[in-house]
Amino acid sequence: MTTTFKKSLRLVSATILLAASFPSWADWVVVASAKSSIGKQSAEDISNLYLGKVSELPGAGAITAFNLPEGNGVRDDFFNDTAKKAPAALKAYWSRMIFTGQGQPPKSLADSAEVKRMLNGNPKAVGYIEKSAVDATVKVILSP
Amino acid sequence: MKISKQVLSRLAIALLTLGAAATAQAQDATEEKKFSISGFGTISAVKTNDPTIGFKSYSPMPTGSTDEWAFDNDSNLGVQLAYEFSTTTRAVVQLLSRRNHDNSYDPAIDWAYLAYSPNRSLTLRAGRFVAPAYMASESRAVGFSNVWVRPPLDVYQVASINNVDGIDFRYRAMMAGWTYALQGYAGEYDLQQSGGNHLKFNRMLGINLTAERGSWTLRFGHMDVKQTALTSTDQITPAALSAYTGEPKDANSRPLRPTNATCINSPTLPKIQCSKLFTNFDSVMDDFRRDEKGANITGLGYLFDNGRLLSQGEFAFRKGEGNIADQSSAYVTVGYRFGKFLPHFTVSKSLPRTERTDLVVAPAYQVAMQKDFPQEPYYVLNSNTAQKSFGVGFRYDITSSLALKMQVDQHTPLTTMGRGSSGFGFSRVPGSLPALSLSETSVTVSTVSLDFVF
Numbered sequence: 001m002t003t004t005f006k007k008s009l010r011l012v013s014a015t016i017l018l019a020a021s022f023p024s025w026a027d028w029v030v031v032a033s034a035k036s037s038i039g040k041q042s043a044e045d046i047s048n049l050y051l052g053k054v055s056e057l058p059g060a061g062a063i064t065a066f067n068l069p070e071g072n073g074v075r076d077d078f079f080n081d082t083a084k085k086a087p088a089a090l091k092a093y094w095s096r097m098i099f100t101g102q103g104q105p106p107k108s109l110a111d112s113a114e115v116k117r118m119l120n121g122n123p124k125a126v127g128y129i130e131k132s133a134v135d136a137t138v139k140v141i142l143s144p
Numbered sequence: 145m146k147i148s149k150q151v152l153s154r155l156a157i158a159l160l161t162l163g164a165a166a167t168a169q170a171q172d173a174t175e176e177k178k179f180s181i182s183g184f185g186t187i188s189a190v191k192t193n194d195p196t197i198g199f200k201s202y203s204p205m206p207t208g209s210t211d212e213w214a215f216d217n218d219s220n221l222g223v224q225l226a227y228e229f230s231t232t233t234r235a236v237v238q239l240l241s242r243r244n245h246d247n248s249y250d251p252a253i254d255w256a257y258l259a260y261s262p263n264r265s266l267t268l269r270a271g272r273f274v275a276p277a278y279m280a281s282e283s284r285a286v287g288f289s290n291v292w293v294r295p296p297l298d299v300y301q302v303a304s305i306n307n308v309d310g311i312d313f314r315y316r317a318m319m320a321g322w323t324y325a326l327q328g329y330a331g332e333y334d335l336q337q338s339g340g341n342h343l344k345f346n347r348m349l350g351i352n353l354t355a356e357r358g359s360w361t362l363r364f365g366h367m368d369v370k371q372t373a374l375t376s377t378d379q380i381t382p383a384a385l386s387a388y389t390g391e392p393k394d395a396n397s398r399p400l401r402p403t404n405a406t407c408i409n410s411p412t413l414p415k416i417q418c419s420k421l422f423t424n425f426d427s428v429m430d431d432f433r434r435d436e437k438g439a440n441i442t443g444l445g446y447l448f449d450n451g452r453l454l455s456q457g458e459f460a461f462r463k464g465e466g467n468i469a470d471q472s473s474a475y476v477t478v479g480y481r482f483g484k485f486l487p488h489f490t491v492s493k494s495l496p497r498t499e500r501t502d503l504v505v506a507p508a509y510q511v512a513m514q515k516d517f518p519q520e521p522y523y524v525l526n527s528n529t530a531q532k533s534f535g536v537g538f539r540y541d542i543t544s545s546l547a548l549k550m551q552v553d554q555h556t557p558l559t560t561m562g563r564g565s566s567g568f569g570f571s572r573v574p575g576s577l578p579a580l581s582l583s584e585t586s587v588t589v590s591t592v593s594l595d596f597v598f
Contacts, residue, residue, distance in 0.1 A: 044357075044358065048318075053356055054323055055265075062264055070544060071544075086483075088547065091597065092290075093289075095597045096286060096289035100274070100282035100283050101236055101255065101273065
């Protein structure tokens with residue numbers, strides 16, 4: 001009896017610890033071109049940019065943001081973590097913005113490779129990609 | 145500023161042509177997409193719990209739904225066409241089909257504007273847009289963007305304002321961690337109602353300030369209008385004063401017409417016009433005729449959404465003139481997201497400050513009036529629509545562009561100064577029945593809807 005209890009306790013503690021040490025399962029990072037002057041950014045500023053509330057990032061001026069397509073897991077995790085919006089909530093948000101003339105969502109690119117390619121040609125742009133896709137062409141400006 | 149229907153429809157046709165040309169060109173070019181088409185829609189079934197109570201979610205509609213499921217209340221379809229001329233200039237047309245004032249589904253031009261952004265902070269628009277009287281006014285038709293099946297009646301039906309033909313600006317800024325949007329607009333609009341009646345907004349001016357940070361959105365809005373209520377033959381209404389003696393039961397009101405040779409038929413009174421019988425008749429009639437009468441709405445709103453807990457509320461005060469009484473309205477919605485399932489509830493209330501004006505009998509007729517109408521002086525009341533509501537519902541996101549909603553609302557029209565009211569959105573069927581607040585305690589409206597975007 002006692003052993004079973006201790007065992008369960010250990011299991012519960014382990015689960016809690018595990019959950020606590022990984023606040024997010026997300027594997028996204030926000031990147032800019034390695035040649036860009038854009039510095040580290042806060043999740044709030046990145047969220048404001050991606051929700052079209054601002055068009056600039058602090059210390060970096062006007063910035064173009066790139067999305068990954070709808071249904072992409074990295075995209076879903078990115079918006080869940082930064083904007084606290086699930087895919088349908090995000091779509092509801094943008095449907096309000098689009099149909100009331102307040103803005104358009106950032107352009108979607110096919111995949112992380114395409115994002116990196118576009119950033120390479122534009123030092124005033126940012127994008128989120130899966131962490132494993134980070135290479136020498138980009139620098140991480142925000143991670144979860 | 146005046147934009148005729150012709151100009152708007154020409155703009156729509158021009159955009160469609162441009163769009164078609166642009167899509168054709170885009171086939172062989174790698175350039176960015178200049179033309180976009182998107183849309184939204186709602187398929188909704190609505191019913192009340194009583195065959196004698198009709199419900200209209202949109203006040204210009206000629207008839208409402210009663211106790212049988214009706215699909216013609218909230219259902220709609222919207223299509224938006226946008227064309228980017230350059231990075232700074234775009235044209236947008238949005239057509240909205242829903243049951244309208246003449247009982248057809250003819251698409252109406254809900255939005256049609258040219259937008260110019262000289263820089264990333266400022267956007268100027270000219271054309272037609274939706275009057276942003278309240279927080280969700282502009283997105284009132286886009287069911288998918290809201291948690292409710294329709295914005296709370298007790299606030300959103302206090303103003304019947306739909307569109308503005310005019311100009312606006314929107315300025316965005318960021319200060320001390322908050323993002324701000326300041327919008328100002330000016331214009332006019334002629335709102336068609338059933339039976340050929342129309343409400344002409346001679347002038348609309350407004351300003352909105354929205355501040356956002358993290359989960360919070362705060363909004364202040366003020367709109368000032370001058371309006372004229374007209375019949376199908378452009379006669380200003382009301383044409384008569386509805387006067388009462390004693391308890392103001394609706395059935396007992398007596399229309400006093402300035403044009404009648406005999407104001408009140410009675411055994412003792414001589415045949416005499418109202419303006420001679422009452423010393424203040426002309427000034428009260430002038431005050432009540434909705435001829436370029438002012439009204440303004442000041443609102444405060446908030447939205448809190450942290451991804452799980454959602455709460456939205458608005459308080460709005462309408463300052464009226466003439467037969468439009470001052471009115472205070474408010475609602476609060478609270479919801480919680482369990483994944484794709486979002487149950488919510490809303491409480492709301494709208495109360496008028498109805499004013500009574502006594503008609504003063506000219507000294508020569510006081511004895512005769514006392515004899516025939518001993519109870520009370522004749523008096524008039526300005527608007528008295530009052531209602532409180534409670535609703536529960538849920539939104540379930542079937543996919544990221546399709547939502548199922550169910551909602552049950554209990555609306556209770558209230559009696560003010562003894563005078564009955566059928567509340568916001570309700571009417572008796574047939575109309576000869578007493579006002580709802582005098583005969584029933586409340587009405588239940590049930591709604592099931594599917595909302596989508598594409």
